[in-house]
Amino acid sequence: MSKVYTTDHSASVIQTHGWRTLANSAAYVIPYIRPDLQILDVGCGPGSITVDLAKQAPQGHVIGIEYVPDPLEGARNLAVSEGVSNVSFQIGDIHNIPFPDSTFDLVHAHQVLQHIEDPVRAFQEMRRVVKKGGIVAVRESASLTWYPESEGIAAWKELSEHMGRAKGGTPHPGRMIHVWAYVSGFPREKIKKSTGSWCFSNQQEREYWGGSMEQRARSSGFAKTAIEEGFTSQEVLDKIATGWRAFVEDEDAWFGLLHGEVLCWK
Template sequence: MSKDSVYVSDHSASVLATHSWRTARNSIPYLIPHLKSNFKILDIGCGPGTITTDLAKLVPEGHVTGVEYKPEPLENARALAAEQGVTNIDFQVADIHNLPFENGSFDVVHVHQVLQHIRDPVEGLREMKRVAKKGGIVACRESADMTWYPQSEGLTKWKQLYMRVAKARGSNPHPGSRIHVWAKEAGFKAEDVKCSVGTWLYASKDEIEYWSGIWPKRTLESSFRDFAIEGGHCKQEDLRDIADAWRQWGQDEDAWFTVLHGETICKV
């Protein structure tokens, strides 16, 4: 992302805790079969580096560069890679709209939950295409929708509020069903854009405890709170009610939450 980011959250501890749950296995299984051990990969919007570090393990003879539009999360990303003994990796600050790399630098250029948080996702995809090698891959995964059980008025209000705040910021919330359209607008041929879907599912006791515990913090402690209140979308007490609804939902022994994602593999 970049100065043109319209991200409704930030890189606070509660947000990074959510992102740190993400791995190659649970977040990019659609991409893994396309990787070769010597690939050079660019991971844009790498956050705390969990997916990035996993990618580096999958290309032991290659190299992975993770970039973020702000430096704050990169310290943790570097520490994670060092802790896991991963050396074929580096991290730097970069803008998806103006990447500091030569044309055709990477075998794979990847984003995960990034295009929805920038003002011009088509421009971002054009830049991703530019730095990918001829014959390489541009890979994208974005949320498309979410649903849960049991039904909760508070969680419904949370989803509606998130959509209002995101749209007011200029974001494109849950665009997974149309990222293939953006890819074609960015210059990829229709026959070179392959679509798939993926999911996150939180259903076990530990998963529900984690998911219902992290969202009250994100609701009350991240910059989402400021955008929601200062934008006139809600009051502080509304956010407290939403946080309570998350906690109550998480106490149900049958609680279940899933996020649907759209995925594209774009051949350059």
């Protein structure tokens, strides 16, 4: 499968991914986690959600897979620092998951399907490796909003969505992931739909979100790809970075994301 991810695993990207926890990014899954589950976390990144899953299943085991090795050493270090031993990390492609049929009780993916070229195949693979009666859990962003109006943030949204589509991805598909699940083989009556959200408004939250987005516009795989592949100019990237810095410094600024979530029973 060709690479459609529009950024890399630079420090600014890992910062945003590492903020994600089971509580703030996958709370809809928590009621279904038993202590002895075998769990697969697809697109685990720096492992922050993966390690939390392992804490919730102390008699089970969690495997995190990522399509490149870049963030995996950091994920292993996080597990060690948290004293979590029932977790492991390895390279794996969601289009061809490297495990036998019916291996896991729970398969989880967070903000992954928007970055790949064949989401239905991904659902088919996750369905294949989950056990009968097991759950595939997927969460994807659906829509964004912010205050105040910002030409820089609007330019960021336009550029990131244009790049995502041009590279073969599907930006913010949370509104339609239940349809992908159905097409992949899950009966409609075994798909539970819900929504979740993020909100960044206080100083710490604005610095985390806006500061990391500013750095992505200044120096990351996103900025490099945008320039080298002709998606935008340095002038536009500078405007984006300036817009995010203004967001960080504005006490009234607010940024929200709505996510679509599905739990799919095999």
